[in-house]
Amino acid sequence: MARPRRPLLTRDRIIDTALTLVDAEGLAAVSTRRLATELGVQGPSLYNHVRTKDDLIDAVVDAVLGEVDIAMFEGLSAEDRDWRSALRDWARSYRTAMAAHPHIVPALASGPGHRPNALRMADAVFGGLVAAGWPRREATTVGTTMRYFLTGASLGSFAAGFPSDVAVYADAYPHLNEAHLLAERQQRIDRDAFEVGLESLLDGLEIRYRLLADAG
Amino acid sequence: MARPRRPLLTRDRIIDTALTLVDAEGLAAVSTRRLATELGVQGPSLYNHVRTKDDLIDAVVDAVLGEVDIAMFEGLSAEDRDWRSALRDWARSYRTAMAAHPHIVPALASGPGHRPNALRMADAVFGGLVAAGWPRREATTVGTTMRYFLTGASLGSFAAGFPSDVAVYADAYPHLNEAHLLAERQQRIDRDAFEVGLESLLDGLEIRYRLLADAG
DNA sequence: GTCTATATAGCGATAGAC
DNA sequence: GTCTATCGCTATATAGAC
Missing domain, CATH: 1.10.357.10 (Tetracycline Repressor, domain 2)
Structure with missing residues (x-):
């Protein structure tokens, strides 16, 4: 797949899904690949919206x-x-x-x-x-x-x-x-x-x- | 090297060295390989004295x-x-x-x-x-x-x-x-x-x- | 029973094609 | 903006030397 017309991902959607995953299976279950799968994309795509994994967890805490x-x-x-x-x-x-x-x-x-x-x-x-x-x-x-x-x-x-x-x-x-x-x-x-x-x-x-x- | 007459490692020595490493370079610096290097052994040797890395960190906190x-x-x-x-x-x-x-x-x-x-x-x-x-x-x-x-x-x-x-x-x-x-x-x-x-x-x-x- | 050597699976992250 | 491919790294399992 190349660049889609409308973005598949948004920062908010990533954070929401990450929180759901944390609640359901714990912090350890959150890996970039697992989270990406949950979002229906490949792992590295997340990095267009999130700087690092720590940055992501920080955002989840803030939510x-x-x-x-x-x-x-x-x-x-x-x-x-x-x-x-x-x-x-x-x-x-x-x-x-x-x-x-x-x-x-x-x-x-x-x-x-x-x-x-x-x-x-x-x-x-x-x-x-x-x-x-x-x-x-x-x-x-x-x-x-x-x-x-x-x-x-x-x-x-x-x-x-x-x-x-x-x-x-x-x-x-x-x-x-x-x-x-x-x-x-x-x-x-x-x-x-x-x-x-x-x-x-x-x-x-x-x-x-x-x-x-x-x-x- | 095979089995030495006197053990090179003890649980206490591992914990001591881990704490020194944490103090000097932070938690992230503690990997099994790095810690093993510091102790003069190979990484997996640690697992004869420590169940998992989490177990080790727990012991360091307790110390x-x-x-x-x-x-x-x-x-x-x-x-x-x-x-x-x-x-x-x-x-x-x-x-x-x-x-x-x-x-x-x-x-x-x-x-x-x-x-x-x-x-x-x-x-x-x-x-x-x-x-x-x-x-x-x-x-x-x-x-x-x-x-x-x-x-x-x-x-x-x-x-x-x-x-x-x-x-x-x-x-x-x-x-x-x-x-x-x-x-x-x-x-x-x-x-x-x-x-x-x-x-x-x-x-x-x-x-x-x-x-x-x-x-x- | 303590250590070494080897091997595996999964991780975060980057580069570059489209 | 998402993909594929890949890098170097991790914790840890297992097999075998002594």
Whole structure:
């Protein structure tokens, strides 16, 4: 085949298909050849739309980050200073997005890369905190702290995929019920640790917020 | 060469050399052939001591985790209930260990794997918290929460290696001073976010601790 | 039972034809 | 913009020397 009239591939279609493949079979299943097959083209064709494979994975991660809701930060202002609820809602939305794509989570770890949605998110958080009364420099610190917690919680909870995926255990594990219970227990621990950690962190940040307000 | 009288390789020597190589040239530099060359043997020889490459990387990560100090948890008891200082010291030791091996940090993300030192650490934290008066179930939650924060902070700060490694910038970047300043600024933000987040989290956990003490 | 030698299948990526 | 062909590389399996 030579050059088609209309492109067979677009960057978006590649990213979409890659995410579907990651969700279905894990990160390791994404090779350029396999992905190309899935798209009905030959492997090297991808390189007309994507610089490297790392670039592609970066884009897939960014697509998942794009699913995180950040609208709650726009409502914050001198009148509505409930930054605490905003951070809480954001954190839960973040976790929900990662839970929907557990197999991509390890790729979160590979440096910041060039991720537009990550920047949009950082900007929204920073802007919201400043609008709610945090000093600019402190807002950067708080946003970074929250990012630490959210990244760590996502990796700690979902990096290995879902162990509750019973189909995986069914073949390898004879004591299916037991494995299933262990997985459920682990999920309860993760959910508790997330909620307790989040609320504790917010409690601690509120102490700091008041301290700064009294001093300033 | 045939079988030598004394083994040329041991699992520990392989892991040590792999860590040295990771520190010097990054994770990507570790291939079985390269590592074998470094050890003075042929590539496939490694597989007598290591199951797969993933198994090896897992062991290297565990070796780094072994550098984290956990002795502070042994001192905790019904008399000395300063769990807060223990968690703080542990957290700083954890961060120091990761800062010493920034290139291995992304490998933290690949699921728990089989890491004896990770288990030893979890056990020490849990035991210390219980000794200091935390209910057992809460101790699990708190330990997990702390792990989230520490993992996230390590990845957020060191996952891309140290951008302040001036030698890297020297070739690629003409405005060396500027890059250097940006890197220093990023490091200050990371240090601030770590300390503020840690102290805020501890503040929040103390509120919870008192709440539980009053209720129980 | 530890190492070497050889071999395989698959990888990311490039060059050049159309 | 997609193709074919191909390069150098990888992890890893297997067979056999000692």
